[in-house]
Amino acid sequence: MIVRPFRALRPTREMVSKIAAKPYDVVTEEQAREVAKVNPYTWYKVTRPEIHFDHPVDTLDPQVHVKGKEHMEWLIKNGYMFVEDKPAIYIYQQHWRDHVQTGFFATFSVDEYIENKIKKHELTRKDKEDERVIHFKVVGAQTGPVFLMYKSRPEIDELIMKHASGEPEYDFVDESGVRHIVWVLKDDNEIQKIVDAFKDVDAFYIADGHHRAAASVRTALDLRQENPNYTGEEEFNYFLAAIFPHTQLRILDYNRVVKDLNGLSEEEFMKKVSEKFTITPWDGIYKPERKHTIGMYLSGKWYKLEPKPGTYDENDAIDSLDVSILQKNLLAPILGIENPRTDKRIDFVGGILGIEELQRLVDEGKFKVAFAMYPTSIEDLIKVSDEGKIMPPKSTWFEPKLKSGIVVHLI
Template identity: 50%
Template sequence: MTQIRPFCGLRPVPEYAAEIAALPYDVMDTEEARQILNKNPLSFLRVTKSEATMSDCIDPHSQAVYKMAKTNLDRYLSDGQMKKDTTPCYYIYRQQMGQHIQIGLVAAASVEEYRENIIKKHELTRHDKEQDRVNHILATEAQTGAVFLTYKGKPEINTYVLSLMGAKKPVYDFTSEDGVQHTLYVVENLMEIAELTRLFEDVPVMYIADGHHRSAAAMRVADELGKTPRHGSNEEYSTFLAVIFPDNMMQIMDYNRLVKDLNGLSMEEFLSRVGEKFEISELENGPKPEARHQFSMYLTGKWRRLTAKEGTFAADDVIGSLDVSILQDNLLAPLLGIKDPRTDERINFMGGIRGLDALAAKVDAGAYSVAFAMYPTSMEELIKVADAGKIMPPKSTWFEPKLRDAMVVHLIGEDE
């Protein structure tokens, strides 16, 4: 049984929503954030990448940066650009990117259910990234970025959410600079809130699609603040900000690989050894892989198709049969010497939203020697891994469209 709660969201007043709403902090570096802020000073990156509003030499993990995030958040309120809802609400968040539409419920999810694995994980987290989010939450007294959750879709939930959307007028409806349409509805009626809460009680488990560091940080913050509880077990810090989508609305794109060199091999030696584990063929229908266990490789200005040979992986192994594992175990590690893609500086990754031309351009520019285009991991594979209690290899999934920060912020401060 899944427990979700409404909450008093902090959000932009409608006339500022399009300017304030921002891409997540972790899809850009500080300089990119600085450039966005130069064009749009109202961007919520003032809070989520507050170092971009400070000196170039500032340590992005210094306490001064987290303090600035709080100052900048408070300024939105004092300037009247963001306001807090006066009663607990749910929020319906619709996104459209091209022909793809996904509709999620913004709610407060349970830290305890995350701890008990009712909210299931599929990735490892890094302590330094967790600590960054812990510091940010404690300093701002807010969860400014949502955890992207999914569940095995239920028609009755979909039907009810669509009926609410049909009966309400959206509070925001704008298209961001990347062409994604963002629409938000507020659910404040007590009977509607009760029905949504009841419907989700029939969802046995949920899965983290994106946001493992944010959810892990929320648990650590709850543990810290729970040492001196103020009002009992229903503190806002015992929950975390989430947007919850049915699995059949989710879109996973390819997450591609770039490697700086051929590990001392000549091109001929490299291709010969690749051919031991993969069938190599000329591409006839463009560079994108067309099925699982296929890869497209860009080397010396040319795309080639790689197809994993029989016996190179165990089909019944939920981890070993993933395409990211097949490439890692049969090529990246043994041929190119990439033993740990989490830490090896010779490998880089590029989300499929950038397109394969951008992947090839990195090789053509000389920054990398070879690139690999992947077939996207499926939601079915993600769920199987999480249900088995396993961990996916790093950089296995790239979800699009990205949730925009500041559509709704979850405050956990003392007056909440």
Template identity: 45%
Template sequence: MSLIRPFPALRPAPGRAQDVIAPPYDVLNTEEARLLAEGRPWSFLHISKPEIDLPPETDPYAPAVYAKAAENLKKMLDAGVLKQDDQACYYAYRIIMKDHVQTGLVAAASVADYDTNRIRKHEFTRPDKEDDRVRQIEALNAQTGPVLLAYPSQPEVDSIIAAATQGHPEADAMSEAGVRHTLWVIREAKAIARLTELFDAMPALYIADGHHRSAAASRVCAARRAANPKHTGEEPYNYFLSVIFPHHQMKILDYNRVIKDLNGLSEADFLARVAAGFRVEDAAAAVKPVRPGEFGLYLAGKWRRLTIKSELIPADPVGRLDVSLLQNNLIAPILGIADPRRDKRIDFVGGIRGLAELEKRVDSGEMALAFSLHPTGMEDLMAVADAGEVMPPKSTWFEPKLADGMASHML
């Protein structure tokens, strides 16, 4: 089996991409999705968040929700808004957010290689979220949420994908956030064969975002394989929908922390304890860390710059991450938050919201202090995955997000 392979995508009919594309299902709550889909009958949200078409009190995990997704998919197919290609193709996919551009490949990625960790993970998954994606895939007989993958940059792959973008795009749409999504079809047999060959030579791919979607695809594959006495390994369920970008083009934003209280300490006592492990400097403006090991602290209307002492930085790939350094040397021992996954005293703010959001939440009195962090590096993520380790919670915030609806993988 190949690491990746082409597939006949289900995608917007010509001229319909703007009507169809939607944010990923997991970045919106139901009310936000309902508002965004208002007056947009062909928005992919009717498939990815189908509870918006049911009474407001509907449980989003009720069987009726998955049935509604299937009904809405059929409606879009019957209306010709979505169409499936008649041959297996790869697809070049470009995302432009302000001055950031990344161009990758839409492909079907091997479940077998996911199961053996050649497609590498860096997060734990939650069974309830996996269950939701399994039910969605089974109801639609399709994977509609792409997994965001990274490949170690390979110049020939990069150049083949870049060459594909010289032609006329088959879909070109702007999201409500002002992010441009463009798709080109790669039909030429020679280019398809060479891309498959080049990816097969790679030691690994890396999941950036979509751990629950890939885990769900693996579960669906296992169930269908067990139920199919004529299983060959070539069936569509042996692969999952992915968009794969070169690692150096991936953009990870900071993932910042806000905390409710000082754990019973006075401001002076807190700062004195921080100074045991960090150099503390006053700052005249909001601190956006410019290098690993540097942090911003916003407390009582004032910003400070913290720099961790070098002797506290371990060699292991998880321990040396900035999120780990802050957690292990300050948040846990000084603020008493040992389990950031479950402790209600801590919250997380994606870097897309800016440092003003940190100031707002502290100045309002909702939170007592905030920390700004340097973004996790893509090489750091890959090192953690290569070591078979797991990233701490809320380590990465990838932007721009993929759009749902640009391409789906029918099973």
């Protein structure tokens, strides 16, 4: 697999904590506006350029993204950001609660994505892709990293860890309590060791950022058409990502809440659920403790649900996922939620908010029933990706999130 150093556009040490921002797609426009009110430097002014306007705008309009480009140029002009003097790899370590993960920022091959050597597990929406393609082309940069992983190898992991020491270039704690540490690796010999170490790796896997990856590839294909004499070495042939060994990543639960019981009484609902699941009433909050256990909260009470034999195929990468078991045996046939991507009666709650959030949403009457899921495993994600299959929507919630604006790839 190809790992390629690059000359990042990046903040000065003094400005990194002010500029760096969450991925554009995990904050609402209103949240980005609130940050921008108190922080004029925020990278949201690049990745969410609609916040420059005091009226609704169409983010498929290239002129909206011109505002993002102008903000990036303003940061450069005023010396808040600069372009690296030579290609580098950026060792990236995140500390969150009791968890540490160490990887690096680099650029990765568009062609290897096209050849499916960079494997996916999610469907993407064309409208979201379209918006990012316009963004990347107008701004002239990949403004946020894709989140990649590789199957851990001790010799590669150690090679990366060797450089996660000494005086870092950046070391700051963000608004979510995540500590971000970056070391800039410019030594050509050491970079080459990392590049060479990955040459016999078979595949990379997208953990998060499928739309950013797909949009980067579409941007490259567009620019190749516009530049028929391209050599393959142009920056647009590569996309920005941070990559980590799979053993260091953490997937949190991604839970479900539903607004009604599809016309059923609670008694009728429980009877139907009991046909496919063993139901155990639970004292206090029930947080699933292993695969194939699901928590259910209804009318002030928690229950443990365990799927009965015959409700799923343990040998099928998709069918054996807990989110699939719940969808196939309860959400669709009992609650009538055939397409959780589009049905307005269901919502999804990231595990970062805690199991108590599910209880609160039901207790306040916003939803009728909640389902607490055991987190999808990294191994399940790899298995699904290797088989070329697509996970059900909202199967994984990676935490901590990568920051945008720490390093930017100019194309």
